[in-house]
Amino acid sequence: MAAKLDGTGVTYQQLSDLEHDFDDVETEIIRQQVRLTEPLYEKRRELVSQIPGFWNLVIEQAPSDIDEWIQPSDSAVLLSSLTSLSVSHFEVEGGAQGDPRSVAIRWEFAENDFFEDRVLEKKFWYRHSKNGSSGLVSEPVNIKWKEGKDLTEGLLSLAKAVWDEDQAQGTIQTKKKRKDLTATQKALEEKIDSIGLGGVSFFAWFGFRGDPVTAEESRTAVQEQKDRRHRRKNGEDVESPAREEEEEDEEEDVDLEIFPYGAQVAMAIADDLWPGAIKYFTQAQEEDEMSDVDFESNQSSGSSLADEGLSDDEAERPSKKRKA
Structure with a gap:
């Protein structure tokens, strides 16, 4: 029997089912939005391809959810060699009825000093587990680094090697028992x-x-959840499966995830940076214009700055600070 809230005839399961109904509607809204905006993104692609350095400036203005993970050495590559960035909802392309929250993020690069690849594409699948949780999962994508230029210091190639090992053994867990490593x-x-x-x-x-x-x-998991909700709507008393409790083990698991916040970064790119690219590009242009104004103002007031004890370098330094 489903537990009820004290003093009411409402059960926690009814509230949970309603939340899932909302989730279904939101997913359908995303699916329709993807289809309606697809031609607009194509038009934008054609326009921005004519603007040199468009995506470099967008990355320069990336929101904090992305920017905080970009090291100075990463900026040297992204701000000089990135030629295009795109996001596709590959599970609903061509009218397919997959999950629109699954995304592929494609990066295109010009010749650079760091790696051989011209295209790096990473796919994220939106998956549901039997315990009721959901989120993005992915597979490691290797990068062909040039000699001595691996910005991950071997981390990425090792993660890919572990993935290949797991696939050969039929295991997909990122957490391992130390004794089994x-x-x-x-x-x-x-x-x-x-x-x-x-x-x-x-x-x-x-x-x-x-x-x-x-x-x-x-x-x-999705089908079983739908079946339970359908049966409850028809008046049956159907409980959701209890979350499985992991057996206690004195030995701590070793987590081999090399970028724990990978899903959050992917969502920030797909839901913020990608749709807001023109906004971020415009911000970059406006900041550059403000820097030019500040620079000219400092130049024209050089004598007064000198009187205030500022050096020539300090007087001429633009306020805008580039990442590269």
Whole structure:
């Protein structure tokens, strides 16, 4: 029997089902929005392709959810070599009825001193687990770094090697028991510890994996949840499955996720940076214009600044600070 809120005839399960109904509607809204805006994004692509450095300036103005992960060395690549950025909702392309929250983020680069790749694309699948949680999962994407130029210091290539190992063994867990670690997994653990979260390159984001939920598990979980909701709406008393409690183990799990906030960064790109690209580009243009005005003002008032004890360098320095 479903538990009721004290003094009411309302159950927690009814509230939960209503939340899922809202989620279904929001998902359909996203699906329709993707289809309606697709031609607009194509038009924008054609326009911005004629603007040199468009995406470099957009990245320069990236919101904090993205910017905080971009190291100075990452900026050197992104602000000089990035030629295009795009987001596609690949599961609903061509009228397919997949989940519109699944996204592919494609980065295109010019020739640069750091890696051979001209295109780096990372896919994120929106998956549902049997315990009721949901979110983005992905697969590591390797980068062909040039000699001595690996900004991740080997972190990404090790994450990809561990992924390949897991696929060969039929396992997808990012958390491992220390006693079961392979040589490659031990090497990855040591590399994660040596770099630390604060010093990891943005390009390690390409190694993000997320919760280990397969496509089949997700489809089963969604269908079972729909069945339970349908039966409850028909008057049946159907409880949701209880969350499985993990068996206690004295040995702590080793987490081999190299970019724990990968899903949040992906959503910030897909939901903010990508749709707001023109806004961020305009901001960059406005800041550059303000910098020019400040510079000219400082030049014209050079004598008064000198009288105030400021050096020539301080008087001539623009207020705008570039990341690169």
